[in-house]
Amino acid sequence: MRIAVDPTAAQPAELLDHDVFTSFDVAVPAGTSVRDLAAVLGPVGELDAPGDDVAAAHVRVSVAWLRRTAHAEGADAGWDAQFQGMLAFAQKQGWVAGDGPDRTVRAHVVVE
Secondary structure, X not given: OEEEEOOOOOOOEEEEOOOOOOOOEEEEOOOOOHHHHHHHOHHHEEEEOOOOOHHXXXXXXXXXXXXXXXXXXXXXXXHHHHHHXXXXXXXXXXXXEOOHHHOEEEEEEEEO
16 A cells, blocks of 8 residues: 655545555655645645654554545545454554544655
8 A cells, every 4th residue: 555645746645556456655755845735735644754864764654544534535435444454564663543533554754
C-alpha cells in the first residue's frame, strides 16, 4: 500500500495499491520539504519528522482515512480482514497508536 503525496497537485494525496498489504509507505517527489509535506497531509495524517530531512520522516496515517479511501476506490469485503492483518503486524512492531477514530499507523516516507 502506498500513499502518493505531491504538494503541487490539485489533489495532493492519493492511495495507490490499496490491495497490497505487505508494504506501506508515503511517496513524495524529490525536492519536497518537510514543511510542504506537513502542510498538505490534512485528513491523511500527521508528519513525524526528526528534523528537516524528509527522507528520515514518517507519517502517522489515519486508519479511518485508509479505510474510507480504500472502500471509495472499490475495496471489497475481504479487504477489511486483510487490512486488520496488516494492522495486527504493525501493532506488534509498535507502529500503531491511538484508539477509535484517532488510530494511526506509521508509514515511512520514500523520496522518488
